[in-house]
Every structure is written in C-alpha cells, then in structure tokens.
Amino acid sequence: MISTRQLRTRIRSVKNTRQITKAMQLVAASKMRRAQEATQLTRNYAEVARELLTYLSSLVDTRRDPLYAKRPLKNRLIILITADRGMAGAYNANLLKQYVELLRQDAKRGVTNTTITIGRKGSHFVARLENVESLGAYHDFPERPTGSELKPIIATLVAMFKQGQADAVDVIYTKFAGGLNSCPVTQPLLPAGFEPSAKVGEDIRHSGFEPSARAVLRGATVRLVEAQLFQALLDANAAEQSMRVIAMQNATDNASDLIDDLTLEMNKSRQAAITQELAEISGGAEAMKV
Amino acid sequence: MHLELITLLGQKLNEPVYGITIPTAAGEISVFPGHERLVTLAVPGVLSVRRRKGDSDAHLQYFAISGGIVEISPQQVRILVDEAESGEDILESESKAALERALKLRQEAGDQVSIEKAQAHIDRHAVRLKVAQLRRRHRRG
Numbered sequence: 001m002i003s004t005r006q007l008r009t010r011i012r013s014v015k016n017t018r019q020i021t022k023a024m025q026l027v028a029a030s031k032m033r034r035a036q037e038a039t040q041l042t043r044n045y046a047e048v049a050r051e052l053l054t055y056l057s058s059l060v061d062t063r064r065d066p067l068y069a070k071r072p073l074k075n076r077l078i079i080l081i082t083a084d085r086g087m088a089g090a091y092n093a094n095l096l097k098q099y100v101e102l103l104r105q106d107a108k109r110g111v112t113n114t115t116i117t118i119g120r121k122g123s124h125f126v127a128r129l130e131n132v133e134s135l136g137a138y139h140d141f142p143e144r145p146t147g148s149e150l151k152p153i154i155a156t157l158v159a160m161f162k163q164g165q166a167d168a169v170d171v172i173y174t175k176f177a178g179g180l181n182s183c184p185v186t187q188p189l190l191p192a193g194f195e196p197s198a199k200v201g202e203d204i205r206h207s208g209f210e211p212s213a214r215a216v217l218r219g220a221t222v223r224l225v226e227a228q229l230f231q232a233l234l235d236a237n238a239a240e241q242s243m244r245v246i247a248m249q250n251a252t253d254n255a256s257d258l259i260d261d262l263t264l265e266m267n268k269s270r271q272a273a274i275t276q277e278l279a280e281i282s283g284g285a286e287a288m289k290v
Numbered sequence: 291m292h293l294e295l296i297t298l299l300g301q302k303l304n305e306p307v308y309g310i311t312i313p314t315a316a317g318e319i320s321v322f323p324g325h326e327r328l329v330t331l332a333v334p335g336v337l338s339v340r341r342r343k344g345d346s347d348a349h350l351q352y353f354a355i356s357g358g359i360v361e362i363s364p365q366q367v368r369i370l371v372d373e374a375e376s377g378e379d380i381l382e383s384e385s386k387a388a389l390e391r392a393l394k395l396r397q398e399a400g401d402q403v404s405i406e407k408a409q410a411h412i413d414r415h416a417v418r419l420k421v422a423q424l425r426r427r428h429r430r431g
Binding site for chain 1: 296297298299300301314315316326327328329330331356357358359361362363368370372373403406407410414
C-alpha cells in the first residue's frame with residue numbers, strides 16, 4: 001500500500017495540474033469569445049463582393065476569365081489551416097485525418113498535389129510525410145489577423161492557378177459551429193465560383209466600369225477569394241479555442257475525479273495506520289498483563 | 291453623400307461626407323455628391339475624406355488603404371478594401387521604423403518568396419508613413 005505521505009504528495013501535484021488546466025480553460029474561453037465576434041465582421045465584405053460579382057457575371061463571360069477556368073484536375077494546391085499549439089483535444093488530429101483522406105483520394109485518381117500550411121502542427125505533420133511537396137509553412141499568425149498576413153498566400157495561389165501549376169485550390173479548415181459541432185471541411189477556393197447574391201443594388205446596374213468590366217471582375221473575384229480564405233482563418237481560430245475550452249474542461253473534471261479518488265485512498269490508508277497502531281498498543285498491553 | 295468603408299475587419303466608416311479622394315488604378319480621383327455611377331479598382335494609397343463642405347485641409351481624415359473596389363453612385367460611395375487604417379491610429383515613428391525594417395529585409399532576402407513578402411511590407415508601410423506625415427503636417431498648420 002502506498003504511504004499516506006506519498007498520496008498527499010500526489011494529491012498536491014494533481015491539484016496544481018487542475019489549477020493550470022482551469023486557467024487555460026478560462027483563457028481559451030475569453031479568446032473564443034473574441035474570435036467568435038471576429039467571424040461576424042467579414043460577412044459584410046463578402047456580401048458586397050458577391051453582389052458585385054453577381055451583376056458583373058451577367059455582363060462579362062466569366063468562363064473567359066482565367067480564375068474561373070475549369071480544367072481537368074491534375075494538380076491540386078491544398079491550404080491546410082491547423083493550430084500552432086496542441087492541448088485542444090482532437091482539433092488538429094481531425095484536420096490531419098481530413099487532409100490525409102484527401103491525399104489518399106487524389107493518389108487514387110492520379111492527382112498530384114502541393115500543400116501550403118498555416119499553423120505549426122500542420123507543417124510538422126506535412127514535413128514528415130513522404131511524396132508530399134510543401135510549398136510554404138506559415139506560423140504564428142496573430143490572434144487577431146488583419147488580412148495582410150494572407151497576402152503572400154493569395155498571391156501564390158492566384159499565380160499558380162493562372163499559370164496552370166494548379167488546377168484547383170482547396171482549403172482545409174475547421175468550420176466553427178459552436179462547441180463540439182465544429183468539424184473539419186474542405187472548401188474549394190479556385191476555380192472561382194460564387195453563389196449569386198439575391199440583391200443587386202440598382203446603383204451597380206447603371207454604372208460605368210474603369211478600367212474595364214473585366215478588370216473589375218478580376219479584382220472582385222480576388223477579393224472574394226481573399227474574404228473566403230480570411231473567413232476560413234477566423235473560423236479555424238474560433239473553433240480551435242472552443243475545442244480547447246472543452247478539452248481543458250475535461251482535463252479539469254478528470255483532475256477533480258482523481259483528487260477525490262486519491263483523497264479517499266489517503267483517508268483509508270491513514271485509518272488503516274491508526275487501526276494498526278491501536279492494535280499494536282492493545283496487543284502490547286495484553287502481553288504486559290501476562 | 292453617404293460613404294461606406296468596408297474592410298475585412300468590418301465596417302470602418304458608415305456616415306455622410308462631403309468629398310472623398312481615392313487612389314485608383316487610373317490615378318487619383320475626387321468624388322463629390324452627384325458623381326456619375328462608376329465601379330473602379332482602388333490601389334494601395336491614401337484615402338482622404340472631407341466631412342463637411344468648407345472644411346479646411348486640416349480637418350481632412352486620412353486612411354491608409356490597400357487595394358480594393360470602389361462603387362460610386364450620385365448619393366453613395368462604397369469602398370471595399372482589405373485594410374484601412376485611420377491616420378489617428380498610425381504612429382509616425384513606428385511606421386518609419388517598420389519601413390526601414392522592411393527595406394532591410396528586402397536587401398537581405400535570398401529567394402523570390404521573401405523578396406515579394408518584403409516588397410508587400412514596404413508598400414504597406416510606405417503608405418502608412420505617408421498618412422502619418424500628412425496628418426502631422428496639417429495638425430501643425
């Protein structure tokens with residue numbers, strides 16, 4: 001049996017762990033609230049871009065724009081958004097599973113692919129894989145991204161798509177849906193496509209375009225791709241924090257359970273020691289009588 | 291005339307103004323009420339906003355903007371840009387240091403990716419610095 005003293009030490013150490021996980025839970029909860037608010041802000045931007053595109057696509061044949069070109073799929077560019085840190089339950093593992101699944105499907109169809117990773121966990125994983133070309137690894141994005149972080153990635157993916165080095169660009173990220181409902185998704189970015197917006201302002205209909213409708217279409221398309229990628233980044237951020245809240249909540253609960261068990265065991269062992277001592281004393285007293 | 295300045299981080303401005311100067315692909319344009327309908331591309335530069343008719347240059351509000359789309363109609367202007375930073379939020383000394391850092395980065399850059407990255411930084415900070423300087427000049431005068 002473990003001694004009372006040893007048990008007491010273990011309880012103390014588990015209590016410390018619980019304090020840490022509790023603190024991490026609170027920190028993640030406040031970060032999640034902020035990240036969640038941020039996901040709302042981009043909606044407006046994407047909506048205006050979509051409205052413009054809806055009208056422009058009725059003026060200009062989008063199929064002639066290189067960003068809308070649908071080619072037979074031979075090369076795929078994957079943008080994988082993971083976290084920089086762990087301690088978020090199955091958050092990273094789920095993403096990597098989704099990613100590996102996509103790689104497997106592509107391998108079956110004979111599609112080659114390249115990957116750009118955002119987040120340390122993803123880039124470490126990709127670096128260990130054989131036969132996967134990594135084009136770039138971006139770490140330590142700020143908690144409140146401004147959009148300028150994505151500039152080099154957008155430039156790369158647009159250039160690769162235009163030059164035919166990639167026939168499709170997809171982003172894998174975790175869609176935020178609150179708590180455990182967040183799940184990894186694969187969302188196509190290019191070839192460009194958009195759901196037509198329901199409302200098209202009367203103002204746009206009578207406008208002139210400078211330098212040309214086609215140039216504006218291109219500009220608006222890139223904006224929408226950017227907004228989509230930015231939205232993915234914000235969603236991923238919010239989902240990561242919400243998963244971390246849950247993971248840390250579980251860790252805190254487990255620590256509490258463990259403390260209860262250990263305390264019970266310690267009390268038992270203390271009681272056993274007392275009983276034994278008493279037995280020895282009374283045994284000794286009996287012996288003296290004789 | 292109503293101005294809506296929309297960025298990736300949400301709406302920066304949504305209010306009536308008198309005039310706006312916007313850097314576009316074809317040069318700077320100034321927009322006042324009654325402008326003809328136009329959709330055009332904005333390039334990184336300085337956006338200046340005049341709130342009321344008769345406001346002096348000292349009262350102009352400056353924004354450092356990145357590229358985007360501008361939609362103009364007689365009574366409304368919508369500007370869709372990735373980033374817009376108000377002159378009030380930019381510290382001149384800070385952006386100057388950032389620009390120097392970016393220039394140094396470009397000199398030391400070895401491959402194409404880092405050169406492009408450095409160039410993007412340079413463009414961004416050059417505009418921010420300009421906005422900060424414009425604001426200081428007018429505050430003095």
